[in-house]
Amino acid sequence: MTPPGRPHPPIYPPKPSPGDRVAVVSPAAGLPELFPLPYELGLRRLRTDFLLEPVEYPTTRRMGASPQQRADDLHAAFTDPQIKAIIASIGGDDQITVLPFLDRELIRAHPKPFFGFSDNTNLHAFLWQTGVVSFHGASVMCELGRPGAMAAPTADSLRAALFTPGPYELRPAERFRDIDGSWDDPAALAVEPPTEPGEGWSWHLPEGAERVVEGRTWGGCLEVLAELLMADREIADPAAYDGHVLFLETTEQLPSPAEVFRILRAMGERGLLARFAALIMGRAKRWSLDRPNGPEERARYAREQREAVLAALLAYAPATMAVFDVDLGHTDPQYVIPYGGTVRVDGDERRITVTY
Known part of the structure; x- marks a missing residue:
């Protein structure tokens, strides 16, 4: 067990491929319940533009889910061998309350790319301590659900982060x-x-x-x-x-x-x-x-x-x-x-x- 304050050595998780299943979770807030339009648009773009199959969890569309319930969804997503990446629906404001319910060793044993930003900084910092490289950005409702179309630099960056290891300028x-x-x-x-x-x-x-x-x-x-x-x-x-x-x-x-x-x-x-x-x-x-x-x-x-x-x-x-x-x-x-x-x-x- 790594002593508190000393992070594990970092590892880049394996990347998904087109056709894979990816988890869509709401570890910060279940805002898809309140704003389904940008959420559904983001899901469609995951399927059509990135050829990934989104999989929702019990709290993905539920406001007011407890920290334990949201942690359970994260554990299920990390440990499911059919899930190849995890994407946050959006941010929120109380994800810090979820952290005590997360099993660090379980997640390190099943590393997967996690995408999200804003309140998801909590989970990124947790993963950094755990030694799992994650990806700050690209939530379903904001970037994938952008009006009109995804911004070209955003789509290009997300595609590279999802599928292509190596340098990106x-x-x-x-x-x-x-x-x-x-x-x-x-x-x-x-x-x-x-x-x-x-x-x-x-x-x-x-x-x-x-x-x-x-x-x-x-x-x-x-x-x-x-x-x-x-x-x-x-x-x-x-x-x-x-x-x-x-x-x-x-x-x-x-x-x-x-x-x-x-x-x-x-x-x-x-x-x-x-x-x-x-x-x-x-x-x-x-x-x-x-x-x-x-x-x-x-x-x-x-x-x-x-x-x-x-x-x-x-x-x-x-x-x-x-x-x-x-x-x-x-x-x-x-x-x-x-x-x-x-x-x-x-x-x-x-x-x-x-x-x-």
């Missing part, structure tokens, strides 16, 4: 979307959403920074990591992250720049932030149904979040290379990031390459 999106439509309107789901031009990535290369870094990834949704830090769940001894690449993103809850700074400050005080060799920061989600920001407000929010992150790096990791506005997490298009897998960040060539 990320590229700045030419266009991106910030504003979401209604999940209750069939007409809205049939129309391609409006997008705006991308402005490329922004690189932070301080004096003395290592400009070419290759290491394992760790991170995910910043607000979820804050919960894990407070609960002291799935956080390793700081030395375990030496040479790793930290990747972070924020949600449609639009945490304030001050909150972003405080979370990173806490990571710095814990001795975590300086352990990472590089930081990849996802494009900030700048609009939500609760806060429908206009163009100037969206630009200001992104700028102030970047300034907050840079302030934390200056205080706790002044020689750490960082790249901002990468299309990961709550973005559209969205790249799948291997969680616990290998990434190469090349500040000289301004390139990022992940290994699926």
Whole structure:
């Protein structure tokens, strides 16, 4: 048994092939019960675009399922030999309560690729400690259920992550979307959403920074990591992250720049932030149904979040290379990031390459 705080060595699970069965689970929230339209659209695309057969579980379409019931679905999916990958329907807000019910050794004995993001950061961090490389991104309702069609970079990244081992280069999106439509309107789901031009990535290369870094990834949704830090769940001894690449993103809850700074400050005080060799920061989600920001407000929010992150790096990791506005997490298009897998960040060539 690996002592607490010391993760197992990483393994990449075997990949599925077209025609295989894949589990669709809701370990964070059973939102398919409330919003069936994008969910059913995502299932259809799994079948027609990726030639995979989705298999649902008792809590996949059920809101209010207990943590034990959701853990039971995960155990069933990991141990079923006919299931070759596991995909989250969507995120949620209480997946941290599921973690105590998970059997680490059972899951490590039956490793499978797991896809999801947002609140699924909890499960990614659990799998990282368990030694199973997972995949941050590509939920059924959001990416597969995107209005109009899947964004081409998202579909290409997901296809590579599902089926093709080896390196995959990320590229700045030419266009991106910030504003979401209604999940209750069939007409809205049939129309391609409006997008705006991308402005490329922004690189932070301080004096003395290592400009070419290759290491394992760790991170995910910043607000979820804050919960894990407070609960002291799935956080390793700081030395375990030496040479790793930290990747972070924020949600449609639009945490304030001050909150972003405080979370990173806490990571710095814990001795975590300086352990990472590089930081990849996802494009900030700048609009939500609760806060429908206009163009100037969206630009200001992104700028102030970047300034907050840079302030934390200056205080706790002044020689750490960082790249901002990468299309990961709550973005559209969205790249799948291997969680616990290998990434190469090349500040000289301004390139990022992940290994699926």
